[in-house]
Each structure stands twice: as structure tokens, then as C-alpha cells.
Amino acid sequence: MVRYRVRGGNALRGTAFIQGAKNAVLPMIGAALLAAKGRTVLRNVPIIEDVRRAVELAEAVGAYVELHEAERTLVIDASKVSSPVLPAEIARRFRGSVLFTPALLHRLGEAVVEGVGGCNLGSRNLDFHYLGYKRLGAVVDEGETVIHVKAAGLTGATLYLDTPSHTGTENLIMAACLAKGTTVIENAALEPEVLDVIDMLGKMGARISGGGTGFITVEGVDELHAVEHTVMPDRLDAGVFAMAAAITQGELSLVGTGLDLGVVRYKLEQMGVEFHRQGAVLHVRCDGPLRPINIITDTYPGFATDLQSPMMTVAALADGTSYIHERIFDGRFALAGELNKMGANVEVEGSRAIVRGRTPLTGTHVTAHDLRSGIALVLAGLAAEGETVIDSGYLIDRGHAHLAARMRALGADITREISER
Ligand SMILES: CC(=O)N[C@H]1[C@@H](OP(=O)(O)OP(=O)(O)OC[C@H]2O[C@@H](n3ccc(=O)[nH]c3=O)[C@H](O)[C@@H]2O)O[C@H](CO)[C@@H](O)[C@@H]1O
């Protein structure tokens, strides 16, 4: 079992190197399997557990994969993909497994999904994915545990998503790329990671327009070819490091952020955190008390739900009462109980949380219930008095690469341990 141990009180200072985006690299690995010939090269790959699971899953269906960790580079040869089965023991360990379905459908005419994992955040339906496949001509057998999707060939259609699902949009784009004719996806997701995937698919030969507008048009092509692509920076990793500077009264230069932090930056600025861009480097510092904040999570360009938990930690350290409204997931407040064990005062009422700060935080033994509550507890540990022990660190490692080493380089007192239980 992986465990993080954090001793609080150190201000974080220095240069923080931001990793490549988890939520872009996973669909890109799925996209690489669409190329029947050649080798795909992905650069700036974050060395996280989800990528390791995606590599295992790609190998399980017959792809040849090299993960060069030091070079943060993946080489994928999908020419020998031969098994339609996404085995439960790998697929149930991460959400990104759902992104392998379109390639298997196109390459083998079927996909057998033995399970899909991911953070436990309440209901996480896949009905938009399966309804979309059906409208493109696939047959979907939804068994109790195994889902079997079959298609002798897909044909373009007009698709509508009730809400702009992130992986749903990526999956339907990938399904439409090699379908016959034109597909229109209405109410498509606008996330920058989706646009990065569209960029890669375009290089592969796909004909996709409308990315970032909510209405995506895909003209089907006969084949896609292997390409080289550099994964965009992880805006969630960047947000966490910005918050780490804020709550430790530190000063960080974020390198690799590339994109603007958007609403996260504006919210932190409202709390009293200062940002300053110098060319490609984003500086963040805080040397005064934090003000309370109101947050409403939403799809892009709204406040990302994946930063809601880390922001709850920041709010607990602000002087006054903050309000958080979680609108994407119906079970994403597991952090509250753990933060309260450390001395926070967080009250949850349905989809809303009231955070009464500032209360001094004291280190104790806490549990990560999902990736983002895990990293939020690391943040709490950085600002707490004494030692915070966080289990299970595997969940944090699902999405943040070399976290302890990167934070230690900035002055944090944090270790990653492998424990017996
Ligand atoms: C690997 C990946 O990219 N994960 C991200 C992706 O997850 P994921 O793509 O799973 O999230 P979605 O955008 O699909 O889900 C958002 C909401 O829509 C609902 N829904 C979704 C699909 C569907 O077919 N039916 C349905 O009802 C879900 O139950 C959930 O309440 O976007 C989430 C929301 O930004 C992020 O938290 C995750 O980090």
C-alpha cells in the first residue's frame, strides 16, 4: 500500500515542473490504437498509475508498447491489435479504459468491456457513449457486468449529448472518425484536453471541425495513420501547485503550464493570491491572509470539478465562510469528513458545502477516497501542524507524477512510502 507522509509548516518556493495532462494522454493512447500501421509517439507523457494501466490494457488487446519513463515518451504500435476484450482486472482500475472502445470497434468489429473504473464520485453513467454508438449503427448488449458492443461498420449520424460529457465526446469523435459519412455531435465537451485530442486525430488524418464550439462535425475517412504528438500540460496539476504556494505563503514559478489557469486563477486571485506571467512561466505567490470564496463547478470553461476538493482545503485555510456548489458529480464531498478530522469545519448539505475558516489544521491519519480528495489532503498536510499520513497513496499516484520528489524540491517535507497494509 502506498502512503504519503507530510509534515506541515514549510513555505514552497522554487520552480514547479507541471506534468503532461492525464485526461489528454488517456484518450490519446486510445486514439493511437485506431492506426492499423506504424508507430505512434506520444511525448510529455505523465508517469502516473493511470498511464501504466493504459499501457497494460493496450498490451492486453495486442498492441506493442514502450513506455520510456525518463524520456516521458510512449511508443505504440497497434498493428497487431487482436483481442476485443478489455479485461476486468485492468479496465476496472481506471476510467480511461472506456476510451479503448472505439478503436476495438473499428479494428475488430467488437469491444467487450468487462468493467470501467475511475474515481468513486457517485453515479458515473456511460449512457451517452452507448446511445451514440447505437446511433452510429452499433449493437450494444448491456449485461450486468459485461458490455458487448458490436458493429460491422459505423455510419455517420447526428448525435446529441444531454450534458457535455468529456470522455463521451472523445469516444464519439473517435467512433465517427472512421465511420462512413458525416457525424455531428451536439452539446460536445469544450475541455482543452478534448481539443488536444482533436488536434492529434487531425494529424492522424481525421477530418474534424467545430472543436471548442459545442457542435463538432466529423467527416469519416478510410484510415488513420500513426503520428507524433506532445501531450498538453495538466491544468489540474498546475492548479494544485498554485494552491500549494497559496496555502504555505510561498512563491512558485510554474513551468509547463502553457495554457492559462482560467477560472482557477481568477478564484485564487479573489482569495488574495498573486499571479504574474513572464513569457512561458507563470509565477504565483501569496504573503497575506486568504479571503473566503464561492465556487460553482461546471464543465469548461467553468470551475473544474477535479479542482473542487483541493479548493476546499484552500477555503478551510481562508478567513471566513466559503461556499462550494458541486454540479458535476453527485458524490464528490468525501473530503469533508477527512478535512474535519484535521480540524476543519466543513458542513455538507446535498450538493453544497459550507467551509467555515480559518480553523488551524492538525496532522493526523486520513484517507484519500479518490484522486482529488487525496491531493487535497496532501495540501492540507502542507499547511497543518504536525504530521499527516494519507492512505491510499495509489489514488494520488493515479494522477500526479513523482509528487513527493517534485514537492520536496520546493521545500516540502513529504515522503512516499510503501507500507505493509
Ligand atoms: C479520464 C477523464 O477524462 N476523466 C475526466 C472526465 O470524466 P468523465 O468523462 O467520466 O466525466 P463526464 O463528463 O462523462 O461526466 C460528467 C457527468 O455526466 C454524467 N454522464 C456522463 C456520461 C454519460 O454517458 N452519462 C452521464 O450521465 C456523469 O454521471 C457525471 O455526472 O470528465 C470529468 C468531468 O470533468 C472529470 O472529473 C474526469 O477527470
Ligand SMILES: C=C(OP(=O)(O)O)C(=O)O
Ligand atoms: C475523476 C477523475 O478521474 P477519472 O475520470 O479518471 O476517474 C479525476 O481525475 O479527478
